[in-house]
Amino acid sequence: MFTLAEENYLKAIFHLENDYGTGVSTNAIADKMDTRASSATDMIQKLADKKVISYQKYKGASLTKKGKSIAVNIIRKHRLWEVFLVEKLDFQWDEVHEIAEQLEHIKSDELIQRLDLFLGNPDFDPHGDPIPDKNGYIKPTEKKLLSKLKKNQQGICVGVKESSAKFLQYLDTRKIGIGSSIKVIDKEDFDQSMTIQVSNKQFFITKQISENLYLKTI
Amino acid sequence: MFTLAEENYLKAIFHLENDYGTGVSTNAIADKMDTRASSATDMIQKLADKKVISYQKYKGASLTKKGKSIAVNIIRKHRLWEVFLVEKLDFQWDEVHEIAEQLEHIKSDELIQRLDLFLGNPDFDPHGDPIPDKNGYIKPTEKKLLSKLKKNQQGICVGVKESSAKFLQYLDTRKIGIGSSIKVIDKEDFDQSMTIQVSNKQFFITKQISENLYLKTI
DNA sequence: TTTATTTTTTAGGCTTGTCTAAATTTTAAG
DNA sequence: CTTAAAATTTAGACAAGCCTAAAAAATAAA
Structure with a gap:
């Protein structure tokens, strides 16, 4: 133990x-x-x-293999609890991390199995991160940092790299969330800042932002 | 903290x-x-x-007042989580204690408030114990140990004193649960053992059992 | 009421997980 | 290649929570 x-x-x-x-x-x-x-x-x-x-x-x-398996199981628990908090208890996606940090250490395999079932065996947590299955398998998802896209490329937001409350709240103010369609309108070579378009609205973001948003390109 | x-x-x-x-x-x-x-x-x-x-x-x-308030809050959390485990995750009443012992220490007032709401503000946990409200108020419930009843008295089972898995499983085999109607058919003065009737069936129980079952007398 | 027993506290130690300060090893720079 | 800087480890300490053994206080018994 x-x-x-x-x-x-x-x-x-x-x-x-x-x-x-x-x-x-x-x-x-x-x-x-x-x-x-x-x-x-x-x-x-x-x-x-x-x-x-x-x-x-x-x-x-x-x-080691054993260490990885333990780590992945904790991450599985963390992400399942996050789904529970958002889907069942109506928390916002920026409020769940701290609580899940505690819940992830609850020891009971049976509990997690039942929780998983109760939640309908979700594949992703509220931040777009994949939920490992009970064997520790994590489905490989092809996703790209927004910062890697070039002018005129676009994609669907599938996750965030950073998941601090502050960053998530920033995204909320810009109406960016999982599923949002994002297009690069312009990109500044000098500092990698971008103008992007999210559902009709265009705005300016710094490299710090684009480096923390994952997209699935179309 | x-x-x-x-x-x-x-x-x-x-x-x-x-x-x-x-x-x-x-x-x-x-x-x-x-x-x-x-x-x-x-x-x-x-x-x-x-x-x-x-x-x-x-x-x-x-x-002290402060100490009592902390203790009651932990008990509130414990009992709410037990309700969650039984009502939402379909655990049996003898399986939830250990897990709730861990969950009761999760720190987030918001979490408990939302959990309470999600569960429909339950008044009792799966063992019949009252759930303190958010101010720490515990509704006084009139209940009597089965061992205190005399021959021919009867009541409805409203709780258990002991809540070990073994005891609860014993009750399961006898089809005794919260809500069961129980009547004292006979009581032995010498060792306080009883014959009781639970929905048509009569059987014999020792003092150890009758001292751990709470009834609401009719 | 004096002695024996039980209960409770104190003293000293151990483990976990942290820290600061110092020593050591590795890496980078000239 | 030798020295300076950075990274890493060791040594020694400390708080939390537990332990055993011994001392002290309270209670019960003679």
Whole structure:
């Protein structure tokens, strides 16, 4: 059995490997966990002892098969709870992350199986992230960062990379959500800022925004 | 903010005061928490420092207003989650306690308010225990232990005192549940065992059973 | 009321997960 | 290739919550 802290570290390492490739540095982990490098080292050693990460001093860490499976299961729980909060309890998509951070650690396989069924076996969470199935399989989704699109290309918003309340609220004010159709009207070479069109309205966004929106291109 | 351990101690003290009157001994708390008296003393001192219990060395502890309010809120959450598990996820009444023990510690007032609404503001949990309202008010319910009834008296089962899976499963095999009509056919003075009738069927129960079933007498 | 027993508290230790400060290793720069 | 900087690990401490063993207080018994 794994402690709360261990589970959170595993999840962090999973996300880091996903975003930046295999083999994660101590500093990256410490950063993600909002703690000190020395604390991260301690935990890394503990997780290595438990065979959920492979690790050589000074060389970074990566999840073992077992570690990955634990991490994915936590992510599955997190995303299912988010669906529950939005679909059943009428929370907004920017309100659910913190609560799901707590709910993801509830231990009961039966609970998650029943929750999944109750929710109608959803494929995506409210931010467009895929929900791993009970075997840990994550359906590969082809999606592209808006920042990668060129002038005149368009797509449907299928997810957000960042899911902080602030960013999501920003999107709400612009009426951008999962399913929105987005077209690049103009793109500035210098700073990668863009003018985009979302259902008749055009507006200006910075690189920071376009780098956090996933589209499925048409 | 209170830790998991602190919350569990507060809940334990609340139940003990409820069952055996105000002023709870260190040993009683240690027993309930399945820990050592010395550990209980440590925590009692910590809770006294935080002003959630009043305590004098060697004299036992009792909840302050603040402590009681925290304890009742945890119990409210526990019971609401139990309703969710049974009503929405189709768990049996003997399966929900352990999971609710975890869910009761999720921190979000908004969550509980919405859950309450989603469940239709239920008054009782699946074991017949009243659900405190958001102000901590618990509707006083008149209920009597089956063991207190005399020959020929009858009532409707409105709750169970003990709610272990084993006891609940025993009741299931006898088709006894919340709402069952129960009549005392015979009562043995010597060991308080009884013959009772539940919907046409008569059978024999020991004192251990009758002391854990609450009835509303007719 | 004096002694024996039970209850409760204190003292000292252990583990988890964190920290700061210092040492070590790796990487980058000249 | 040698030094400077950055990254990482080690050493030593601390709070929370638990433990065992021993001391102290309260209660019961003779």
